[in-house]
Amino acid sequence: xxxxxxxxxxxxxxxxxxxxxxxxxxxxxxxxxxxxxxxxxxxxxxxxxxxxxxxxxxxxxxxxxxxxxxxxxxxxxxxxxxxxxxxxxxxxxxxxxxxxxxxxxxxxxxxxxxxxxxxxxxxxxxxxxxxxxxxxxxxxxxxxxxxxxxxxxxxxxxxxxxxxxxxxxxxxxxxxxxxxxxxxxxxxxxxxxxxxxxxxxxxxxxxxxxxxxxxxxxxxxxxxxxxxxxxxxxxxxxxxxxxxxxxxxxxxxxxxxxxxxxxxxxxxxxxxxxxxxxxxxxxxxxxxxxxxxxxxxxxxxxxxxxxxxxxxxxxx
Amino acid sequence: xxxxxxxxxxxxxxxxxxxxxxxxxxxxxxxxxxxxxxxxxxxxxxxxxxxxxxxxxxxxxxxxxxxxxxxxxxxxxxxxxxxxxxxxxxxxxxxxxxxxxxxxxxxxxxxxxxxxxxxxxxxxxxxxxxxxxxxxxxxxxxxxxxxxxxxxxxxxxxxxxxxxxxxxxxxxxxxxxxxxxxxxxxxxxxxxxxxxxxxxxxxxxxxxxxxxxxxxxxxxxxxxxxxxxxxxxxxxxxxxxxxxxxxxxxxxxxxx
Numbered sequence: 001x002x003x004x005x006x007x008x009x010x011x012x013x014x015x016x017x018x019x020x021x022x023x024x025x026x027x028x029x030x031x032x033x034x035x036x037x038x039x040x041x042x043x044x045x046x047x048x049x050x051x052x053x054x055x056x057x058x059x060x061x062x063x064x065x066x067x068x069x070x071x072x073x074x075x076x077x078x079x080x081x082x083x084x085x086x087x088x089x090x091x092x093x094x095x096x097x098x099x100x101x102x103x104x105x106x107x108x109x110x111x112x113x114x115x116x117x118x119x120x121x122x123x124x125x126x127x128x129x130x131x132x133x134x135x136x137x138x139x140x141x142x143x144x145x146x147x148x149x150x151x152x153x154x155x156x157x158x159x160x161x162x163x164x165x166x167x168x169x170x171x172x173x174x175x176x177x178x179x180x181x182x183x184x185x186x187x188x189x190x191x192x193x194x195x196x197x198x199x200x201x202x203x204x205x206x207x208x209x210x211x212x213x214x215x216x217x218x219x220x221x222x223x224x225x226x227x228x229x230x231x232x233x234x235x236x237x238x239x240x241x242x243x244x245x246x247x248x249x250x251x252x253x254x255x256x257x258x259x260x261x262x263x264x265x266x267x268x269x270x271x272x273x274x275x276x277x278x279x280x281x282x283x284x285x286x287x288x289x290x291x292x293x294x295x296x297x298x299x300x301x302x303x304x305x306x307x308x309x310x311x312x313x314x315x316x
Numbered sequence: 317x318x319x320x321x322x323x324x325x326x327x328x329x330x331x332x333x334x335x336x337x338x339x340x341x342x343x344x345x346x347x348x349x350x351x352x353x354x355x356x357x358x359x360x361x362x363x364x365x366x367x368x369x370x371x372x373x374x375x376x377x378x379x380x381x382x383x384x385x386x387x388x389x390x391x392x393x394x395x396x397x398x399x400x401x402x403x404x405x406x407x408x409x410x411x412x413x414x415x416x417x418x419x420x421x422x423x424x425x426x427x428x429x430x431x432x433x434x435x436x437x438x439x440x441x442x443x444x445x446x447x448x449x450x451x452x453x454x455x456x457x458x459x460x461x462x463x464x465x466x467x468x469x470x471x472x473x474x475x476x477x478x479x480x481x482x483x484x485x486x487x488x489x490x491x492x493x494x495x496x497x498x499x500x501x502x503x504x505x506x507x508x509x510x511x512x513x514x515x516x517x518x519x520x521x522x523x524x525x526x527x528x529x530x531x532x533x534x535x536x537x538x539x540x541x542x543x544x545x546x547x548x549x550x551x552x553x554x555x556x557x558x559x560x561x562x563x564x565x566x567x568x569x570x571x572x
Contacts, residue, residue, distance in 0.1 A: 171424030189390030
Protein backbone atom coordinates (compact mmCIF):
# COMPACT_ATOMS: atom_id res chain seq x y z
CA UNK A 1 0.00 0.00 0.00
CA UNK A 2 2.92 2.26 0.77
CA UNK A 3 4.07 2.56 -2.86
CA UNK A 4 0.53 3.17 -4.05
CA UNK A 5 0.31 6.05 -1.64
CA UNK A 6 3.57 7.42 -2.97
CA UNK A 7 2.34 7.08 -6.54
CA UNK A 8 -0.83 8.93 -5.61
CA UNK A 9 1.29 11.63 -4.09
CA UNK A 10 3.54 11.85 -7.12
CA UNK A 11 0.56 12.31 -9.43
CA UNK A 12 -0.91 14.93 -7.12
CA UNK A 13 2.40 16.73 -7.12
CA UNK A 14 2.70 16.56 -10.90
CA UNK A 15 -0.71 18.21 -11.25
CA UNK A 16 0.41 21.00 -8.94
CA UNK A 17 3.62 21.43 -10.87
CA UNK A 18 1.64 21.88 -14.10
CA UNK A 19 -0.66 24.46 -12.49
CA UNK A 20 2.23 26.40 -10.99
CA UNK A 21 4.09 26.19 -14.29
CA UNK A 22 1.23 28.17 -15.85
CA UNK A 23 1.67 30.85 -13.18
CA UNK A 24 5.44 30.88 -13.68
CA UNK A 25 5.12 31.19 -17.47
CA UNK A 26 2.62 34.01 -16.98
CA UNK A 27 5.09 35.77 -14.69
CA UNK A 28 7.89 35.05 -17.14
CA UNK A 29 6.02 36.95 -19.86
CA UNK A 30 5.66 39.90 -17.50
CA UNK A 31 9.01 39.88 -15.71
CA UNK A 32 11.34 37.65 -17.71
CA UNK A 33 10.58 39.04 -21.14
CA UNK A 34 9.18 42.49 -20.40
CA UNK A 35 10.63 43.48 -17.03
CA UNK A 36 7.34 44.18 -15.23
CA UNK A 37 7.50 43.56 -11.49
CA UNK A 38 4.10 42.00 -10.75
CA UNK A 39 3.87 41.15 -7.06
CA UNK A 40 0.15 40.43 -7.19
CA UNK A 41 0.04 37.02 -8.86
CA UNK A 42 -2.31 35.77 -6.14
CA UNK A 43 -4.88 38.38 -7.20
CA UNK A 44 -5.10 37.19 -10.80
CA UNK A 45 -4.99 33.58 -9.63
CA UNK A 46 -7.98 34.32 -7.36
CA UNK A 47 -9.94 36.11 -10.07
CA UNK A 48 -9.48 33.10 -12.35
CA UNK A 49 -10.35 30.54 -9.68
CA UNK A 50 -13.52 32.33 -8.54
CA UNK A 51 -14.68 33.22 -12.06
CA UNK A 52 -14.53 29.63 -13.21
CA UNK A 53 -16.09 28.47 -9.93
CA UNK A 54 -19.05 30.85 -10.26
CA UNK A 55 -19.57 30.03 -13.93
CA UNK A 56 -19.53 26.23 -13.58
CA UNK A 57 -20.85 25.42 -10.10
CA UNK A 58 -24.55 24.53 -9.58
CA UNK A 59 -26.90 27.33 -8.43
CA UNK A 60 -26.72 28.18 -4.75
CA UNK A 61 -29.11 30.30 -2.71
CA UNK A 62 -27.84 33.68 -1.52
CA UNK A 63 -24.99 33.89 -4.00
CA UNK A 64 -24.61 34.96 -7.60
CA UNK A 65 -24.81 31.84 -9.76
CA UNK A 66 -23.54 29.27 -10.05
CA UNK A 67 -24.44 29.10 -13.65
CA UNK A 68 -23.78 25.41 -14.15
CA UNK A 69 -21.89 26.03 -17.40
CA UNK A 70 -19.48 23.60 -19.06
CA UNK A 71 -15.95 23.55 -17.67
CA UNK A 72 -14.23 24.95 -20.82
CA UNK A 73 -16.52 27.99 -20.62
CA UNK A 74 -15.39 28.49 -17.04
CA UNK A 75 -11.73 28.29 -18.01
CA UNK A 76 -12.13 30.69 -20.91
CA UNK A 77 -14.10 33.01 -18.63
CA UNK A 78 -11.32 32.83 -16.03
CA UNK A 79 -8.76 33.98 -18.58
CA UNK A 80 -10.98 36.73 -19.95
CA UNK A 81 -11.86 38.13 -16.54
CA UNK A 82 -8.28 37.99 -15.25
CA UNK A 83 -7.28 39.89 -18.40
CA UNK A 84 -10.09 42.41 -17.90
CA UNK A 85 -8.99 43.02 -14.31
CA UNK A 86 -5.35 43.37 -15.41
CA UNK A 87 -6.16 45.91 -18.12
CA UNK A 88 -7.09 48.95 -15.98
CA UNK A 89 -4.40 48.08 -13.42
CA UNK A 90 -1.80 48.01 -16.15
CA UNK A 91 -3.20 51.11 -17.79
CA UNK A 92 -2.68 53.07 -14.58
CA UNK A 93 0.36 51.39 -13.02
CA UNK A 94 2.64 50.58 -15.95
CA UNK A 95 3.58 54.23 -16.20
CA UNK A 96 5.35 53.81 -12.87
CA UNK A 97 8.83 52.42 -12.53
CA UNK A 98 9.10 48.80 -11.53
CA UNK A 99 9.20 49.24 -7.74
CA UNK A 100 5.97 51.25 -7.75
CA UNK A 101 4.31 48.64 -9.93
CA UNK A 102 5.29 46.01 -7.33
CA UNK A 103 3.68 48.03 -4.52
CA UNK A 104 0.55 48.72 -6.55
CA UNK A 105 0.08 45.07 -7.53
CA UNK A 106 0.58 43.83 -3.95
CA UNK A 107 -2.10 46.28 -2.87
CA UNK A 108 -4.51 45.23 -5.57
CA UNK A 109 -4.04 41.53 -4.84
CA UNK A 110 -4.79 42.28 -1.20
CA UNK A 111 -7.95 44.20 -2.17
CA UNK A 112 -9.09 41.26 -4.29
CA UNK A 113 -8.45 38.90 -1.36
CA UNK A 114 -10.46 41.08 1.04
CA UNK A 115 -13.34 41.38 -1.43
CA UNK A 116 -13.40 37.60 -1.77
CA UNK A 117 -13.26 37.15 1.98
CA UNK A 118 -16.13 39.50 2.75
CA UNK A 119 -18.54 39.65 -0.21
CA UNK A 120 -20.89 36.82 0.66
CA UNK A 121 -23.26 37.40 -2.28
CA UNK A 122 -20.44 36.95 -4.80
CA UNK A 123 -17.93 34.52 -3.36
CA UNK A 124 -19.61 32.90 -0.36
CA UNK A 125 -16.98 34.65 1.80
CA UNK A 126 -15.20 32.32 4.26
CA UNK A 127 -17.17 29.22 3.21
CA UNK A 128 -15.96 29.70 -0.33
CA UNK A 129 -17.54 27.98 -3.30
CA UNK A 130 -18.02 24.24 -3.32
CA UNK A 131 -19.45 21.76 -5.77
CA UNK A 132 -17.22 22.93 -8.59
CA UNK A 133 -17.38 20.20 -11.24
CA UNK A 134 -14.16 18.37 -11.89
CA UNK A 135 -13.40 16.93 -15.32
CA UNK A 136 -13.19 13.12 -15.11
CA UNK A 137 -14.40 13.46 -11.51
CA UNK A 138 -16.64 10.36 -11.75
CA UNK A 139 -13.78 7.94 -12.34
CA UNK A 140 -12.16 6.00 -9.49
CA UNK A 141 -9.72 8.15 -7.54
CA UNK A 142 -6.41 7.24 -9.12
CA UNK A 143 -7.84 7.19 -12.65
CA UNK A 144 -9.46 10.52 -12.06
CA UNK A 145 -6.15 11.96 -10.83
CA UNK A 146 -4.27 10.60 -13.82
CA UNK A 147 -6.89 11.92 -16.24
CA UNK A 148 -6.76 15.36 -14.65
CA UNK A 149 -2.98 15.30 -14.83
CA UNK A 150 -3.17 14.49 -18.55
CA UNK A 151 -5.57 17.39 -19.00
CA UNK A 152 -3.48 20.01 -17.18
CA UNK A 153 -0.29 18.72 -18.82
CA UNK A 154 -2.01 19.13 -22.19
CA UNK A 155 -3.06 22.69 -21.33
CA UNK A 156 0.48 23.46 -20.17
CA UNK A 157 1.96 22.05 -23.38
CA UNK A 158 -0.32 24.18 -25.55
CA UNK A 159 0.45 27.31 -23.50
CA UNK A 160 4.17 26.57 -23.58
CA UNK A 161 4.18 26.17 -27.36
CA UNK A 162 2.13 29.33 -27.93
CA UNK A 163 4.32 31.42 -25.64
CA UNK A 164 7.53 30.03 -27.15
CA UNK A 165 6.27 30.96 -30.60
CA UNK A 166 5.54 34.47 -29.32
CA UNK A 167 8.99 34.86 -27.85
CA UNK A 168 10.75 33.70 -31.01
CA UNK A 169 8.60 35.93 -33.19
CA UNK A 170 9.15 39.60 -34.08
CA UNK A 171 6.85 40.33 -31.13
CA UNK A 172 9.36 38.74 -28.76
CA UNK A 173 12.22 40.58 -30.43
CA UNK A 174 10.40 43.86 -29.95
CA UNK A 175 9.68 43.11 -26.29
CA UNK A 176 13.32 42.25 -25.63
CA UNK A 177 14.33 45.48 -27.34
CA UNK A 178 11.97 47.44 -25.08
CA UNK A 179 13.42 45.66 -22.06
CA UNK A 180 16.98 46.51 -23.14
CA UNK A 181 16.49 50.19 -23.96
CA UNK A 182 13.13 51.83 -23.68
CA UNK A 183 14.23 55.21 -25.05
CA UNK A 184 15.72 53.68 -28.21
CA UNK A 185 12.69 51.42 -28.69
CA UNK A 186 10.45 54.48 -28.63
CA UNK A 187 12.74 56.28 -31.06
CA UNK A 188 12.43 53.24 -33.35
CA UNK A 189 8.66 53.64 -33.45
CA UNK A 190 7.58 51.09 -30.85
CA UNK A 191 4.55 52.04 -28.77
CA UNK A 192 6.12 51.07 -25.46
CA UNK A 193 3.19 51.65 -23.04
CA UNK A 194 0.67 49.61 -25.01
CA UNK A 195 3.17 46.80 -25.65
CA UNK A 196 3.85 46.57 -21.93
CA UNK A 197 0.14 46.50 -21.26
CA UNK A 198 -0.20 43.71 -23.80
CA UNK A 199 2.40 41.59 -21.98
CA UNK A 200 0.87 42.36 -18.59
CA UNK A 201 -2.62 41.35 -19.70
CA UNK A 202 -1.36 38.24 -21.52
CA UNK A 203 0.53 37.08 -18.42
CA UNK A 204 -2.44 37.80 -16.15
CA UNK A 205 -4.73 35.69 -18.36
CA UNK A 206 -2.41 32.70 -17.87
CA UNK A 207 -2.43 33.29 -14.10
CA UNK A 208 -6.23 33.29 -14.24
CA UNK A 209 -6.17 30.00 -16.11
CA UNK A 210 -3.87 28.55 -13.43
CA UNK A 211 -6.37 29.64 -10.77
CA UNK A 212 -9.24 27.98 -12.62
CA UNK A 213 -7.36 24.67 -12.96
CA UNK A 214 -6.62 24.82 -9.23
CA UNK A 215 -10.26 25.40 -8.28
CA UNK A 216 -11.50 22.51 -10.42
CA UNK A 217 -8.85 20.18 -9.03
CA UNK A 218 -10.05 20.76 -5.46
CA UNK A 219 -13.74 21.00 -6.42
CA UNK A 220 -13.80 23.97 -4.07
CA UNK A 221 -12.17 27.33 -3.56
CA UNK A 222 -11.86 29.24 -0.29
CA UNK A 223 -10.09 32.50 0.61
CA UNK A 224 -7.32 30.51 2.33
CA UNK A 225 -6.10 29.41 -1.08
CA UNK A 226 -5.26 33.02 -1.96
CA UNK A 227 -2.24 33.17 0.30
CA UNK A 228 0.34 35.66 -1.06
CA UNK A 229 3.14 33.50 0.32
CA UNK A 230 2.14 30.46 -1.71
CA UNK A 231 0.48 32.07 -4.71
CA UNK A 232 2.82 35.03 -5.27
CA UNK A 233 6.21 34.73 -3.64
CA UNK A 234 6.68 31.02 -4.18
CA UNK A 235 6.07 31.62 -7.90
CA UNK A 236 8.70 34.37 -7.90
CA UNK A 237 11.19 32.05 -6.22
CA UNK A 238 10.42 29.35 -8.77
CA UNK A 239 11.00 31.69 -11.71
CA UNK A 240 14.20 33.27 -10.37
CA UNK A 241 15.59 29.90 -9.35
CA UNK A 242 14.73 28.21 -12.64
CA UNK A 243 15.90 31.06 -14.84
CA UNK A 244 13.80 34.07 -15.72
CA UNK A 245 13.55 34.71 -19.43
CA UNK A 246 13.56 30.98 -20.11
CA UNK A 247 10.25 29.09 -20.14
CA UNK A 248 11.90 25.71 -19.67
CA UNK A 249 13.82 27.17 -16.76
CA UNK A 250 10.54 28.45 -15.31
CA UNK A 251 9.00 24.97 -15.47
CA UNK A 252 12.13 23.38 -14.03
CA UNK A 253 12.16 25.91 -11.19
CA UNK A 254 8.55 25.06 -10.40
CA UNK A 255 9.35 21.35 -10.26
CA UNK A 256 12.45 21.77 -8.07
CA UNK A 257 10.80 24.11 -5.57
CA UNK A 258 7.59 22.12 -5.42
CA UNK A 259 9.40 18.81 -4.85
CA UNK A 260 11.42 20.31 -2.00
CA UNK A 261 8.36 22.07 -0.59
CA UNK A 262 6.35 18.82 -0.59
CA UNK A 263 9.00 16.35 0.54
CA UNK A 264 10.02 18.56 3.40
CA UNK A 265 6.37 18.48 4.45
CA UNK A 266 6.31 14.68 4.42
CA UNK A 267 9.53 14.68 6.41
CA UNK A 268 8.48 17.19 9.04
CA UNK A 269 5.12 15.43 9.49
CA UNK A 270 6.97 12.35 10.72
CA UNK A 271 8.63 14.23 13.53
CA UNK A 272 7.07 14.17 16.98
CA UNK A 273 4.25 16.73 17.13
CA UNK A 274 6.02 19.24 19.35
CA UNK A 275 8.98 19.39 16.94
CA UNK A 276 6.82 19.20 13.81
CA UNK A 277 5.24 22.59 14.38
CA UNK A 278 8.63 24.25 14.62
CA UNK A 279 9.99 22.19 11.74
CA UNK A 280 7.45 23.78 9.40
CA UNK A 281 9.66 26.85 9.39
CA UNK A 282 12.56 24.72 8.22
CA UNK A 283 10.76 24.39 4.88
CA UNK A 284 10.74 28.11 4.26
CA UNK A 285 14.35 28.24 5.40
CA UNK A 286 15.32 25.43 3.00
CA UNK A 287 13.76 27.18 0.02
CA UNK A 288 15.47 30.42 0.97
CA UNK A 289 18.81 28.69 1.41
CA UNK A 290 18.53 27.00 -1.95
CA UNK A 291 17.70 30.30 -3.63
CA UNK A 292 20.84 31.80 -2.07
CA UNK A 293 23.05 28.93 -3.17
CA UNK A 294 21.73 28.84 -6.74
CA UNK A 295 22.00 32.60 -7.16
CA UNK A 296 25.54 32.53 -5.75
CA UNK A 297 26.74 30.05 -8.35
CA UNK A 298 24.27 30.65 -11.17
CA UNK A 299 23.06 34.25 -10.88
CA UNK A 300 20.77 33.87 -13.87
CA UNK A 301 19.07 30.75 -12.55
CA UNK A 302 19.50 27.04 -13.27
CA UNK A 303 18.65 27.50 -16.96
CA UNK A 304 19.66 31.05 -17.97
CA UNK A 305 18.02 32.88 -20.82
CA UNK A 306 19.55 31.67 -24.10
CA UNK A 307 21.05 34.13 -26.58
CA UNK A 308 18.09 34.48 -28.87
CA UNK A 309 18.38 35.47 -32.49
CA UNK A 310 21.14 32.90 -32.90
CA UNK A 311 18.50 30.82 -34.67
CA UNK A 312 19.17 33.02 -37.69
CA UNK A 313 22.73 31.73 -37.69
CA UNK A 314 21.66 28.09 -37.88
CA UNK A 315 19.36 28.83 -40.78
CA UNK A 316 22.15 30.09 -43.00
CA UNK B 317 10.08 70.64 -43.99
CA UNK B 318 10.86 71.31 -40.35
CA UNK B 319 10.19 74.57 -38.56
CA UNK B 320 11.27 75.16 -34.99
CA UNK B 321 9.80 78.27 -33.41
CA UNK B 322 10.94 79.91 -30.18
CA UNK B 323 11.77 76.56 -28.64
CA UNK B 324 12.72 76.60 -24.95
CA UNK B 325 13.89 73.76 -22.73
CA UNK B 326 14.41 74.55 -19.08
CA UNK B 327 15.89 72.28 -16.43
CA UNK B 328 15.08 74.06 -13.20
CA UNK B 329 16.54 77.52 -13.71
CA UNK B 330 18.95 76.41 -16.40
CA UNK B 331 17.94 77.03 -20.01
CA UNK B 332 19.52 74.35 -22.20
CA UNK B 333 17.73 75.68 -25.27
CA UNK B 334 16.71 79.32 -25.27
CA UNK B 335 14.15 80.60 -27.79
CA UNK B 336 15.70 78.66 -30.63
CA UNK B 337 14.18 79.25 -34.08
CA UNK B 338 15.31 77.51 -37.24
CA UNK B 339 14.01 76.05 -40.50
CA UNK B 340 15.21 72.98 -42.34
CA UNK B 341 14.57 72.74 -46.09
CA UNK B 342 13.56 69.48 -47.74
CA UNK B 343 16.39 67.72 -49.53
CA UNK B 344 19.20 69.52 -47.72
CA UNK B 345 21.85 68.23 -45.35
CA UNK B 346 21.84 70.85 -42.65
CA UNK B 347 24.90 70.96 -40.42
CA UNK B 348 24.47 71.82 -36.75
CA UNK B 349 27.66 72.89 -35.01
CA UNK B 350 28.53 74.67 -31.82
CA UNK B 351 30.65 74.24 -28.71
CA UNK B 352 29.82 71.58 -26.11
CA UNK B 353 26.77 72.52 -24.11
CA UNK B 354 25.31 74.69 -26.88
CA UNK B 355 22.03 72.74 -26.71
CA UNK B 356 22.36 70.79 -29.96
CA UNK B 357 21.47 67.38 -28.53
CA UNK B 358 18.70 68.85 -26.38
CA UNK B 359 17.26 70.38 -29.55
CA UNK B 360 17.45 66.96 -31.25
CA UNK B 361 15.69 65.33 -28.32
CA UNK B 362 12.83 67.79 -28.65
CA UNK B 363 12.56 67.40 -32.43
CA UNK B 364 12.56 63.59 -32.07
CA UNK B 365 10.04 63.67 -29.22
CA UNK B 366 12.22 62.16 -26.49
CA UNK B 367 11.54 65.22 -24.31
CA UNK B 368 8.75 67.80 -24.36
CA UNK B 369 9.83 71.42 -24.70
CA UNK B 370 9.00 73.91 -21.95
CA UNK B 371 7.55 76.21 -24.60
CA UNK B 372 7.67 76.83 -28.32
CA UNK B 373 6.47 74.90 -31.34
CA UNK B 374 7.76 72.30 -33.75
CA UNK B 375 6.17 71.91 -37.19
CA UNK B 376 7.02 69.00 -39.44
CA UNK B 377 5.67 68.51 -42.97
CA UNK B 378 3.24 71.35 -42.36
CA UNK B 379 1.75 69.87 -39.19
CA UNK B 380 2.41 70.74 -35.59
CA UNK B 381 4.08 67.80 -33.79
CA UNK B 382 5.14 69.49 -30.55
CA UNK B 383 3.28 67.07 -28.27
CA UNK B 384 3.41 63.97 -30.47
CA UNK B 385 5.06 60.87 -28.87
CA UNK B 386 8.41 59.76 -30.30
CA UNK B 387 7.05 56.52 -31.78
CA UNK B 388 4.39 58.38 -33.78
CA UNK B 389 7.05 60.73 -35.18
CA UNK B 390 9.07 57.70 -36.31
CA UNK B 391 6.08 56.45 -38.29
CA UNK B 392 5.91 59.83 -40.04
CA UNK B 393 9.48 59.35 -41.26
CA UNK B 394 11.29 61.34 -38.57
CA UNK B 395 14.17 59.15 -37.39
CA UNK B 396 17.10 59.89 -35.11
CA UNK B 397 20.38 58.42 -33.91
CA UNK B 398 21.87 58.85 -30.46
CA UNK B 399 25.13 60.57 -29.61
CA UNK B 400 25.88 57.96 -26.93
CA UNK B 401 24.95 54.69 -28.66
CA UNK B 402 21.63 53.28 -27.50
CA UNK B 403 21.95 49.79 -28.93
CA UNK B 404 19.72 46.97 -27.68
CA UNK B 405 22.63 45.33 -25.90
CA UNK B 406 21.24 41.83 -25.39
CA UNK B 407 19.92 41.56 -28.95
CA UNK B 408 22.21 40.43 -31.74
CA UNK B 409 23.44 43.04 -34.22
CA UNK B 410 21.15 41.57 -36.86
CA UNK B 411 18.18 41.71 -34.48
CA UNK B 412 18.98 45.34 -33.68
CA UNK B 413 18.32 46.13 -37.32
CA UNK B 414 15.44 43.72 -37.82
CA UNK B 415 13.40 45.21 -35.01
CA UNK B 416 13.31 48.61 -36.71
CA UNK B 417 10.80 48.41 -39.58
CA UNK B 418 7.40 49.60 -38.48
CA UNK B 419 4.13 47.67 -38.60
CA UNK B 420 5.65 44.21 -38.97
CA UNK B 421 3.03 41.47 -39.21
CA UNK B 422 4.83 39.50 -36.52
CA UNK B 423 4.47 42.30 -33.99
CA UNK B 424 0.84 41.36 -33.47
CA UNK B 425 0.12 38.56 -31.00
CA UNK B 426 -2.65 37.07 -33.11
CA UNK B 427 -0.73 37.12 -36.40
CA UNK B 428 1.89 34.83 -34.88
CA UNK B 429 -0.74 32.21 -34.19
CA UNK B 430 -3.00 32.61 -37.20
CA UNK B 431 -1.02 34.25 -40.03
CA UNK B 432 2.24 32.36 -39.85
CA UNK B 433 2.91 32.59 -43.59
CA UNK B 434 2.61 36.36 -43.70
CA UNK B 435 4.91 36.73 -40.70
CA UNK B 436 7.55 34.45 -42.23
CA UNK B 437 7.44 36.31 -45.53
CA UNK B 438 7.83 39.67 -43.76
CA UNK B 439 10.76 38.27 -41.81
CA UNK B 440 12.57 37.09 -44.94
CA UNK B 441 12.31 40.54 -46.52
CA UNK B 442 13.40 42.32 -43.34
CA UNK B 443 16.32 39.95 -42.86
CA UNK B 444 17.52 40.47 -46.43
CA UNK B 445 17.39 44.22 -45.94
CA UNK B 446 19.24 43.95 -42.63
CA UNK B 447 22.03 41.93 -44.26
CA UNK B 448 22.33 44.48 -47.05
CA UNK B 449 22.69 47.22 -44.45
CA UNK B 450 25.27 45.23 -42.47
CA UNK B 451 27.31 44.52 -45.58
CA UNK B 452 27.41 48.19 -46.44
CA UNK B 453 28.50 49.13 -42.92
CA UNK B 454 31.08 46.32 -42.97
CA UNK B 455 29.46 44.76 -39.95
CA UNK B 456 28.49 41.49 -41.68
CA UNK B 457 31.00 39.46 -39.67
CA UNK B 458 29.42 40.47 -36.34
CA UNK B 459 25.79 39.94 -37.42
CA UNK B 460 25.15 37.32 -34.72
CA UNK B 461 27.23 38.99 -32.04
CA UNK B 462 25.49 40.53 -29.03
CA UNK B 463 25.28 44.25 -29.79
CA UNK B 464 26.54 45.07 -26.29
CA UNK B 465 29.88 43.45 -27.22
CA UNK B 466 30.58 45.79 -30.15
CA UNK B 467 33.25 48.48 -30.01
CA UNK B 468 32.23 52.11 -29.64
CA UNK B 469 32.74 52.84 -33.34
CA UNK B 470 30.79 49.77 -34.42
CA UNK B 471 27.91 50.86 -32.21
CA UNK B 472 27.87 54.24 -33.96
CA UNK B 473 27.62 52.44 -37.29
CA UNK B 474 24.78 50.34 -35.94
CA UNK B 475 23.00 53.56 -34.95
CA UNK B 476 23.28 54.75 -38.54
CA UNK B 477 22.23 51.32 -39.79
CA UNK B 478 18.96 51.51 -37.91
CA UNK B 479 17.95 54.66 -39.77
CA UNK B 480 18.54 52.77 -43.03
CA UNK B 481 16.02 50.08 -42.06
CA UNK B 482 13.05 52.35 -42.53
CA UNK B 483 11.81 54.72 -45.20
CA UNK B 484 12.85 57.89 -43.47
CA UNK B 485 12.15 61.41 -44.65
CA UNK B 486 14.09 63.42 -42.09
CA UNK B 487 17.05 61.84 -40.31
CA UNK B 488 18.68 63.42 -37.27
CA UNK B 489 22.30 62.28 -36.97
CA UNK B 490 23.97 63.05 -33.64
CA UNK B 491 27.76 62.91 -34.12
CA UNK B 492 27.85 59.88 -36.41
CA UNK B 493 31.62 60.26 -36.94
CA UNK B 494 32.76 60.19 -33.31
CA UNK B 495 34.84 57.09 -32.72
CA UNK B 496 34.62 55.83 -36.30
CA UNK B 497 37.91 55.19 -38.13
CA UNK B 498 39.00 57.38 -41.06
CA UNK B 499 38.39 54.91 -43.89
CA UNK B 500 34.95 54.09 -42.66
CA UNK B 501 34.27 57.76 -42.11
CA UNK B 502 34.76 58.48 -45.81
CA UNK B 503 32.35 55.66 -46.65
CA UNK B 504 29.91 57.05 -44.15
CA UNK B 505 30.01 60.48 -45.79
CA UNK B 506 29.52 58.85 -49.15
CA UNK B 507 26.51 56.88 -47.91
CA UNK B 508 24.89 59.92 -46.35
CA UNK B 509 25.35 61.75 -49.66
CA UNK B 510 23.84 58.82 -51.59
CA UNK B 511 20.86 58.54 -49.24
CA UNK B 512 20.34 62.28 -49.65
CA UNK B 513 20.66 62.27 -53.44
CA UNK B 514 18.98 59.03 -54.41
CA UNK B 515 16.48 58.34 -51.68
CA UNK B 516 15.70 61.96 -51.00
CA UNK B 517 16.47 61.82 -47.28
CA UNK B 518 16.77 65.18 -45.57
CA UNK B 519 19.42 65.25 -42.85
CA UNK B 520 20.30 67.33 -39.85
CA UNK B 521 23.82 66.53 -38.80
CA UNK B 522 25.43 67.38 -35.48
CA UNK B 523 29.18 66.96 -35.88
CA UNK B 524 32.49 68.19 -34.52
CA UNK B 525 34.42 66.82 -37.51
CA UNK B 526 34.64 69.99 -39.61
CA UNK B 527 35.90 68.15 -42.65
CA UNK B 528 32.67 66.18 -42.75
CA UNK B 529 30.57 69.30 -42.21
CA UNK B 530 32.35 71.11 -45.03
CA UNK B 531 31.94 68.21 -47.44
CA UNK B 532 28.31 67.44 -46.78
CA UNK B 533 26.42 70.30 -45.25
CA UNK B 534 24.61 73.18 -46.74
CA UNK B 535 23.54 75.25 -44.90
CA UNK B 536 25.45 75.17 -41.62
CA UNK B 537 23.86 76.44 -38.42
CA UNK B 538 25.99 77.38 -35.46
CA UNK B 539 24.41 77.28 -31.99
CA UNK B 540 25.74 78.72 -28.75
CA UNK B 541 24.13 78.97 -25.33
CA UNK B 542 20.89 77.48 -26.55
CA UNK B 543 20.40 79.90 -29.42
CA UNK B 544 21.11 80.05 -33.14
CA UNK B 545 24.15 82.22 -33.62
CA UNK B 546 24.40 82.27 -37.38
CA UNK B 547 23.23 80.32 -40.41
CA UNK B 548 24.91 80.22 -43.82
CA UNK B 549 27.33 78.25 -45.95
CA UNK B 550 30.30 76.63 -44.26
CA UNK B 551 32.87 79.30 -45.19
CA UNK B 552 30.75 82.19 -43.98
CA UNK B 553 29.95 80.46 -40.70
CA UNK B 554 33.52 79.39 -40.13
CA UNK B 555 34.96 82.83 -40.57
CA UNK B 556 32.32 84.65 -38.55
CA UNK B 557 33.94 86.24 -35.48
CA UNK B 558 30.98 85.33 -33.24
CA UNK B 559 31.47 81.66 -34.04
CA UNK B 560 35.18 81.80 -33.28
CA UNK B 561 34.38 83.53 -30.03
CA UNK B 562 31.77 80.94 -29.09
CA UNK B 563 34.29 78.16 -29.51
CA UNK B 564 36.83 80.05 -27.35
CA UNK B 565 39.91 78.33 -28.60
CA UNK B 566 38.24 75.15 -29.81
CA UNK B 567 39.42 76.29 -33.22
CA UNK B 568 36.81 75.67 -35.87
CA UNK B 569 39.13 75.99 -38.80
CA UNK B 570 41.57 73.40 -37.56
CA UNK B 571 40.35 70.34 -39.39
CA UNK B 572 39.44 72.23 -42.53
